[in-house]
Amino acid sequence: MTGETNRRWLLANRPAGEPSENDFELVEAPVPEPGAGEFVIRALYLSLDPYMRGRMRDVKSYAPPAALGEVMVGGVAGQVVASKNADFSEGDIVQGNFGWQEYAVSDGAGIQRIDSSLAPISTALGILGMPGMTAYFGLLEVGQPVAGETVLVSAASGAVGGVVGQIAKIKGCRAVGIAGGAEKCAYITDVLGFDAAVDYKAALDDLHAALKEACPDGIDVYFDNVGGATLDTVLSLINLHARIAICGMISEYNLTAPEMAARPTRALLVNRARMQGLLVHDWADRRAEGVAQMAAWIDEGKLLYKEDVVEGIENMPGAFLRLLRGENFGKQLVKAGDPD
Amino acid sequence: MTGETNRRWLLANRPAGEPSENDFELVEAPVPEPGAGEFVIRALYLSLDPYMRGRMRDVKSYAPPAALGEVMVGGVAGQVVASKNADFSEGDIVQGNFGWQEYAVSDGAGIQRIDSSLAPISTALGILGMPGMTAYFGLLEVGQPVAGETVLVSAASGAVGGVVGQIAKIKGCRAVGIAGGAEKCAYITDVLGFDAAVDYKAALDDLHAALKEACPDGIDVYFDNVGGATLDTVLSLINLHARIAICGMISEYNLTAPEMAARPTRALLVNRARMQGLLVHDWADRRAEGVAQMAAWIDEGKLLYKEDVVEGIENMPGAFLRLLRGENFGKQLVKAGDPD
Numbered sequence: 086m087t088g089e090t091n092r093r094w095l096l097a098n099r100p101a102g103e104p105s106e107n108d109f110e111l112v113e114a115p116v117p118e119p120g121a122g123e124f125v126i127r128a129l130y131l132s133l134d135p136y137m138r139g140r141m142r143d144v145k146s147y148a149p150p151a152a153l154g155e156v157m158v159g160g161v162a163g164q165v166v167a168s169k170n171a172d173f174s175e176g177d178i179v180q181g182n183f184g185w186q187e188y189a190v191s192d193g194a195g196i197q198r199i200d201s202s203l204a205p206i207s208t209a210l211g212i213l214g215m216p217g218m219t220a221y222f223g224l225l226e227v228g229q230p231v232a233g234e235t236v237l238v239s240a241a242s243g244a245v246g247g248v249v250g251q252i253a254k255i256k257g258c259r260a261v262g263i264a265g266g267a268e269k270c271a272y273i274t275d276v277l278g279f280d281a282a283v284d285y286k287a288a289l290d291d292l293h294a295a296l297k298e299a300c301p302d303g304i305d306v307y308f309d310n311v312g313g314a315t316l317d318t319v320l321s322l323i324n325l326h327a328r329i330a331i332c333g334m335i336s337e338y339n340l341t342a343p344e345m346a347a348r349p350t351r352a353l354l355v356n357r358a359r360m361q362g363l364l365v366h367d368w369a370d371r372r373a374e375g376v377a378q379m380a381a382w383i384d385e386g387k388l389l390y391k392e393d394v395v396e397g398i399e400n401m402p403g404a405f406l407r408l409l410r411g412e413n414f415g416k417q418l419v420k421a422g423d424p425d
Numbered sequence: 426m427t428g429e430t431n432r433r434w435l436l437a438n439r440p441a442g443e444p445s446e447n448d449f450e451l452v453e454a455p456v457p458e459p460g461a462g463e464f465v466i467r468a469l470y471l472s473l474d475p476y477m478r479g480r481m482r483d484v485k486s487y488a489p490p491a492a493l494g495e496v497m498v499g500g501v502a503g504q505v506v507a508s509k510n511a512d513f514s515e516g517d518i519v520q521g522n523f524g525w526q527e528y529a530v531s532d533g534a535g536i537q538r539i540d541s542s543l544a545p546i547s548t549a550l551g552i553l554g555m556p557g558m559t560a561y562f563g564l565l566e567v568g569q570p571v572a573g574e575t576v577l578v579s580a581a582s583g584a585v586g587g588v589v590g591q592i593a594k595i596k597g598c599r600a601v602g603i604a605g606g607a608e609k610c611a612y613i614t615d616v617l618g619f620d621a622a623v624d625y626k627a628a629l630d631d632l633h634a635a636l637k638e639a640c641p642d643g644i645d646v647y648f649d650n651v652g653g654a655t656l657d658t659v660l661s662l663i664n665l666h667a668r669i670a671i672c673g674m675i676s677e678y679n680l681t682a683p684e685m686a687a688r689p690t691r692a693l694l695v696n697r698a699r700m701q702g703l704l705v706h707d708w709a710d711r712r713a714e715g716v717a718q719m720a721a722w723i724d725e726g727k728l729l730y731k732e733d734v735v736e737g738i739e740n741m742p743g744a745f746l747r748l749l750r751g752e753n754f755g756k757q758l759v760k761a762g763d764p765d
Contacts, residue, residue, distance in 0.1 A: 146695050312690055331694050343687035350652055351683075354671050354702035355486050362694035 094185035126163035156184035211416035220248035232257030234305035244416035391415030434525035466503035496524035551756035560588035572597030574645035582609040584756035731755030
């Protein structure tokens with residue numbers, strides 16, 4: 086074990102606007118012992134994801150908010166270090182919503198095993214986990230791309246966006262990504278194989294023109310991770326029967342009041358287009374299919390991924406704030422330790 | 426024939442904001458003669474529909490705008506009065522986009538026959554025509570109502586809305602309508618059989634509370650004909666996996682600049698809901714199926730309709746302005762004459 090105490094990050098405040106490290110409090114507690122039917126895991130990798138900003142709010146969403154004074158919520162890949170549960174043995178590698186802490190107790194509900202002989206453990210939180218499955222089911226089921234169409238994705242170098250563009254290519258589409266900065270744009274075209282990239286930081290003055298140049302045949306599918314004015318601009322470039330998959334809106338997460346914009350309904354009506362919100366949990370019963378297909382594409386070299394790993398659970402809040410500012414490059418993880 | 430001249434309404438101006446009668450000009454022309462392969466119809470009923478406001482604008486939409494100085498566009502049911510076309514004979518009753526005029530020439534392209542032995546001629550412009558098919562295909566294909574769900578429709582006493590609610594009832598749903606004034610609300614509940622009505626004029630101060638009371642189990646399908654703040658309010662009451670069919674936005678048609686509102690994307694994401702624009706022409710190849718089913722429901726007494734008939738083509742602009750103000754009650758028609 087890494088220490089005699091369990092370091093835990095609690096949600097200390099519900100921030101208005103941009104969160105700060107002061108909104109989280111690091112506390113130490115004894116390493117828990119498993120009760121009857123329970124087991125204890127030690128965290129190996131902790132996931133950081135944009136949706137966590139939503140959990141810091143006390144409003145209705147698809148999941149209850151994180152509670153003030155309690156461990157901040159989040160997905161973790163860990164190793165069982167003690168068990169009184171017949172289904173989980175010491176040494177097993179598992180993932181679950183264990184939260185921002187080094188050790189957690191579980192009765193096994195909602196826990197998934199990780200076969201670390203198939204792929205690195207960390208991929209269970211990324212390309213073969215929630216972000217990867219979000220891209221897979223979200224693009225295929227909501228976006229419904231057809232070969233020859235143009236698929237645009239925002240936050241295109243991120244854990245979800247990078248996968249969306251690569252699956253679009255596998256399906257024979259033109260893949261275009263929106264990302265921030267020359268390095269990320271070069272990565273999605275030169276490494277991931279996107280057909281074009283739009284640097285939203287460079288195109289701030291005329292995103293419309295930049296998108297139009299990158300999507301000369303218009304936009305058939307928009308997989309949206311950022312919301313905001315980017316979405317408004319995309320709506321002016323969609324094609325007949327376009328599909329807009331609403332996966333996230335990271336540009337709006339720190340707003341203290343809703344941003345006002347022209348309604349999208351005229352663009353949807355004129356183009357008989359569809360805009361649909363998605364959440365990966367709705368395809369939970371098809372997870373095995375998604376993991377198998379994605380793992381096969383990885384094996385075939387058709388699907389690449391990138392991880393941005395910060396060392397040390399003490400750095401969780403800082404890494405989370407970087408993610409919200411778009412300063413991460415690839416799936417954001419915090420490494421807490423190695424398996425025994 | 427009704428006269429020696431052809432009275433025609435031209436689009437004289439493109440209004441900013443609310444149109445006035447001065448935006449149309451009545452001119453007289455000779456009754457046309459058919460050329461080779463052509464025929465001439467005399468108008469019996471002229472349709473007035475909210476979409477016509479959009480055609481008065483010079484902007485991209487799903488159809489080209491009406492041209493300044495040309496006959497205003499619109500659907501007409503008429504009788505063939507002269508023919509040099511082998512497929513159409515004198516006396517035939519037909520419908521087509523003949524525009525706001527008493528006589529029109531056609532080569533038969535896009536013209537549909539009306540079997541006046543099956544239903545009154547006027548229904549070809551209403552319940553068995555464009556508005557009725559919009560309700561039928563829009564609700565069933567985009568709204569996808571399931572028995573037991575709550576279906577809400579705006580402009581519920583109108584040519585489309587009244588049909589949407591009745592089909593929702595046929596499909597086993599709770600049907601709730603939004604309409605303006607006590608008379609229209611009583612009509613949709615007492616005559617058409619809606620489960621509840623919300624008078625948006627009476628509920629102006631708190632539409633949210635009125636909708637919540639009328640939809641105690643939330644809203645699964647919203648068939649939207651009005652857009653605007655009503656749509657914004659409905660979005661706060663939708664259920665998981667709700668479907669929002671965007672058919673029209675009559676409350677916004679006279680705006681000179683887009684109205685600003687909070688984006689609907691958060692509500693769509695939290696509820697994994699769908700918002701989709703629709704246009705009846707997309708189901709043109711299934712028109713016969715729709716007409717047959719709707720006619721059967723009318724025969725079985727399951728589907729009622731109401732027409733608001735203004736007499737005389739000279740009253741077209743006034744009747745159109747009434748429609749835009751929501752002062753019509755039922756499908757708005759102008760009667761120009763009787764068949765021979």
